[in-house]
Amino acid sequence: MKTKCIVIDDEPLARKGLEDFITQTPFLMHVQSFSSAIEALTFLKEYSVDILFLDIQMPDMTGIELMQVLSDPPKVIFTTAHREFALDGFELDVADFLLKPFSYSRFLKAVYKTKESSPAAKNASREHVFIKCDGMIVKILIAEITYIETAKDYVKIHTVDNTYLTLVSLKQIEQELPKEQFIRVHRYYLVAFKHIDKLEGNLLYINNQRITISRTLRNDVYEAIIGNKLIER
Numbered sequence: 001m002k003t004k005c006i007v008i009d010d011e012p013l014a015r016k017g018l019e020d021f022i023t024q025t026p027f028l029m030h031v032q033s034f035s036s037a038i039e040a041l042t043f044l045k046e047y048s049v050d051i052l053f054l055d056i057q058m059p060d061m062t063g064i065e066l067m068q069v070l071s072d073p074p075k076v077i078f079t080t081a082h083r084e085f086a087l088d089g090f091e092l093d094v095a096d097f098l099l100k101p102f103s104y105s106r107f108l109k110a111v112y113k114t115k116e117s118s119p120a121a122k123n124a125s126r127e128h129v130f131i132k133c134d135g136m137i138v139k140i141l142i143a144e145i146t147y148i149e150t151a152k153d154y155v156k157i158h159t160v161d162n163t164y165l166t167l168v169s170l171k172q173i174e175q176e177l178p179k180e181q182f183i184r185v186h187r188y189y190l191v192a193f194k195h196i197d198k199l200e201g202n203l204l205y206i207n208n209q210r211i212t213i214s215r216t217l218r219n220d221v222y223e224a225i226i227g228n229k230l231i232e233r
Contacts, residue, residue, distance in 0.1 A: 002029035009055035037061040056080040075114035131166040146195040
């Protein structure tokens with residue numbers, strides 16, 4: 001599973017440069033770019049990403065202010081043309097600080113720093129999760145989870161044999177699961193790779209259940225699920 005990245009920078013050329021670096025790195029996936037920290041904040045409240053490339057000096061809300069607002073930020077790499085902001089960045093426990101302009105090799109060095117003590121790596125060996133359901137604490141085997149969907153203030157966790165309703169957010173659940181086993185296909189759906197039966201346009205099927213794939217995520221979803229494994233004439 002590729003490492004999901006988003007870019008936040010009010011300068012179009014800076015965004016394009018980072019997007020190109022991400023695209024040419026095989027283990028990275030460019031999910032979205034934003035010219036405003038406020039726009040990105042809305043996205044980050046619903047979706048889980050692995051690396052955030054974040055400019056510091058932006059109008060309306062700075063990168064530092066965004067970091068202070070996020071309760072559980074992903075790994076952050078600050079990007080800026082102003083060296084004097086470096087100290088502020090490291091005090092916020094960011095992974096690295098890239099001073100513009102920077103080379104691809106320096107970009108890659110920053111990316112590898114995010115791998116150190118990554119929560120995703122710790123989750124990779126996890127076999128189960130515990131959730132509160134109907135006044136009880138229930139153990140759910142990760143291998144048996146087929147897909148998870150939002151249901152108003154709750155999420156429904158569907159397994160091979162049961163469905164569990166719990167009062168947490170989809171993003172919270174996503175952060176606790178091994179990212180190489182699950183993929184977000186829509187703001188309302190998180191699915192397990194191993195249980196996907198087929199794909200058809202903007203739909204995928206798990207045990208005959210149709211699940212909508214978001215238009216904005218469709219290409220990334222197909223790439224993550226199929227990659228170069230498609231056999232065709």
